[in-house]
Amino acid sequence: MNIVQEESRRDRKKLQRRTLLIEIARRFIATKGLRSLKVRDVADAAKCSIGSVYNEFGDFDGLILTVNRETVEALTTRLKAVPADDPLRQLHGLADAYLGFASEHANLLRSLFEHRMEDDRPFPEDILAMVMDAFALMHAPLVRLLPDRDPNDVALLSRMMFSAVHGIISLGLEERMVAVPPEMLRERLAQFVDTHLAGLGVSRGDQV
């Protein structure tokens, strides 16, 4: 009996189905929004029983949170792919990457930020940490651009900046209450970053 590594046939099938279920749930959320996600639809699409979904994810929230977890992962991957050579370009790249991800996966991102737990169950720690990590990605380039500031200050600044960018994008992409016309969003966002950096005393030539 091989306790450790052996990937039994059972395990393989289990993982395969788990992946399938997540994929299906993600497609439902992405195309029709979180509210349209139904256990029965997922089970039907995966050609398995309702019970199997519960077996795999515990409850409905479990499935949603799994999709959300992968959404943060994808977002983080995309943000980390932004070149870090030049801090100014990196900041713009981060804002732009966030915008790109948000417009391509609007419903997935909404699911991440808007989903409320049943009852008063606490929001999972790990997802929270992952979101914070993503938000912290603006920290490094800002430190390079503001070498003389108190690091604690810069940490807060970066979170503020990311929150602001998040607000502009999430309201800007909300097709109902269009706060900013979509076509312009991209350039306006860049303008916003520039303006804010200028306010922080960083001019375009300030690169390290």
Next chain:
Amino acid sequence: MNIVQEESRRDRKKLQRRTLLIEIARRFIATKGLRSLKVRDVADAAKCSIGSVYNEFGDFDGLILTVNRETVEALTTRLKAVPADDPLRQLHGLADAYLGFASEHANLLRSLFEHRMEDDRPFPEDILAMVMDAFALMHAPLVRLLPDRDPNDVALLSRMMFSAVHGIISLGLEERMVAVPPEMLRERLAQFVDTHLAGLGVSRGDQV
């Protein structure tokens, strides 16, 4: 028969109950979040039947939207109460008023921004317009601070600025993913507004 003005006993009672139902629904949303709002709970609390709720609001969304409508109204009232004497102070006042409202009525504001309609029914035009109106309140002071800019530009700037403030506040108040420590939020928000204005070329002495 008096067709026009007579406020019949029936009408009085109807209005009275409508108000009661809205009040109850609001309290549920405010204290326990939108997800916890249940038709039966509302009906029970108002000591009337489920049917009466439907009679009054058409469907569940109707009740939620009515509460949300009053939430924007209250927010707008509060924002409009900010003194307009000095544009710089007014901008800070608006940001601060928004923060105040958001922290006192976190769940109500969330309900406004996060509620999704059933199926694909369109978001009500009037609420949309009211939110846009509220967002536009930053426009006037910005115009005074930036008299030389293209007015269209300023209009977009003000919406961007409000969206940014909204992002900072809504993420900042989210007790799960705390992007900014709550105690600091107020001063940080003021700092943000200052920084951004500085980036726009407005210094503290620039008042009209």
Next chain:
DNA sequence: CTCGAAAATGAACATTGTTCAAGAAGAATC
């Protein structure tokens, strides 16, 4: 007081998340 319109009622229904006892499938042991 009578009549008709409007409102109120709540049982019944539809949808959807959740549970669980029974059965099927697979692994371990001989």
Next chain:
DNA sequence: GATTCTTCTTGAACAATGTTCATTTTCGAG
């Protein structure tokens, strides 16, 4: 290969909740 034990799968049944509607009640008009 048969047996046994564990684990997974199933789907019927249940629970919670939004919605409908035939019936009853209320109430103003004549």
